[in-house]
Amino acid sequence: MMADKVTSLQVAQRAGVSQSAVSRVFTPGASVSKKTAEKVRQAADDLGYRPNVLARAMVSGKSRIIGLVVAYLENYFYPEALEKLSNALQSQGYHVLVFMASQTAGNVDNVVGEILDYQVDGIVMASVAMSSDVAVRCEQAGVPVVLFNRYEDREGVTSVTSDNFAGGRKVAEYLLAGDHRRIGYIAGWEGASTQRDREAGFVAGLTAAGRSLDARAVGNFKLEQARDAARGMFADPDNRPDAVFVANDHMAFAVMDVIRFELGLRIPQDVSVVGYDDVPPASWLAYNLTTVRQRANLMVDETVKALLTRIGNFDTTRARKITIDGPLIVRGSTRGPAGGPQQG
Template sequence: MGENRVTSVDVARAAGVSQPTVSRVFTAGARVSPELRARVEAAARKLGYRPNTLARAMIKGRSNVVGLVVAYLDNPFYAEAIELLSRALKGLGYHIIIFTASNEEDSVDLAVEDLLAHQVDGIILASVSTTLRLTQEIRGAGIPLVLFNRGQDDLSIPAVTATNYAGGRKAADLLVGLGHRRIAHISGWQKSLTGVDRMRGFLDGLAGHGLEPAACVDGRYDRETAMAATREIFGGTDRPDAVFVGNDHMAFAVMEALIHDLGLRVPADVSVVGFDDVKMAAWRMFDLTTLRQPANEMVDAVVDMLIRLIEGKSLQRTRVEIDSVLVERGTTRRRNRE
């Protein structure tokens, strides 16, 4: 089969152009006249030609491939974000390789090692347990790196997040403003700075109103853990009357446990607030009040930072926070408009 493989020379001969012209046509960003591009592409389609991107990468020293490591694909937010990332990078001539890893350090290490072996031009780390040692190792290898929806204490590492702390405070202010006083929190994973920041903002928000949480449990960004916590917190007679949940994925599980396991009404008995505003949050079966984490703006910022780093340009800032907007729906009491 290898003897019959169509090469760029074959395409050039069929199109009546030089082989370098064929290479330019299939190189993102290269300047080629519309007439030549159309002629070459027509010849390529007729012959069934596919450019050898690996060989081109070896010649150029660039692969035009970006690696993404993500652990939490159960969360609809990441499904939406991956689609946006893929579309944005493709528009700039890059492909994306996705590696999944658990939130265990060894799993993340192995995924990153695989990415480095693929000679990627840059790496995006999203929703994984990323140690400072690992990020320093990636940077030491000369590979541009951006954290997506994940922060780290080293402020020199480029990162894009929502305003997680401020979002947590907004959740507290909303629930207290609606008259709630016994408010629980099922937090995001407390080994992630994202989960910690949302919790800190929420607890500080309650403290600003002279309140402490009725309960505060690490939901670990896990559906079953969040449901078990809900049954424990709300199963007694002295139950809270509201809960702020660390993300929408857990909030859906919390609502299921409240309604179907405990027989409680949302919001008549318990108000629920999530964080992310995934598309499902607006579905009528959920109608979830939540803090919007704008995936499109976050993706734009991540792609801009990563491409600048790949091209050897400096960044104006290494930390970008996109405002978390409160979206009120049917899982919280109506405000008194009088």
């Protein structure tokens, strides 16, 4: 037979405090003295009491839950960024529910419907395409959405990204300064704003110097497709690039492996390779990859700030497109302006 459920009144009586004090102890962000909190938590432990978060949410109208939609976790950038996002939201008294979705808009509508069933206070979408239907549904439900590392060209949706256009342009200018003769680009998934902007900035930098792409292939942000792209791009010894910009580090590692171990070429003496993100393996000696750094800490700070602002005052006119500049981190995978590899 199941024992009777312990109530907050019983905890209050055991701790010698008011029932409202017990409620404040278990309400994130509520003001309560350290002494009172210790007494209440001890009494709760002694009695086996756990607060009913869902019941409180129904009363207050706030679940203190944030839905976090993730496309994929193979890329090192996302586990690190999502850990920072979760920690930052939890420090503000929010719980995080993680949902997996495809990069494309395919199943995002279904995922968002499931998230809204949890009465979430807000949603963060990390590198996921968002359909107009989803935006309208969230707006109608009064649930603010912030896009992380992706933006959509529509009113009322706040986004936080690196300045991908500026980053791509920096790569072009750097490779041109290194006197590279043939320059290639391996693209990510072409539906992603990050991919489009990185390539547009890169091409703009080349165009400004009277140059254009000499080779282009698509890796779709996937390892095996990036390998195939590299095999095709470097197959002809007479026409292969002597520099390649790869749309993210995750693919760049695969490209470097093909260049070195399948084709027997040297990096950077035969081919300079540049990535984007500056994930931890980029600094490993095995790769030592020149790359554009995505400043995850700043991106997370801006995402949390934007989301909590909109939760506090849900007004779609306050939506913003936030871009954060990222530095080019020069390492040994490229020949620098002086003609030799540069460490940085």
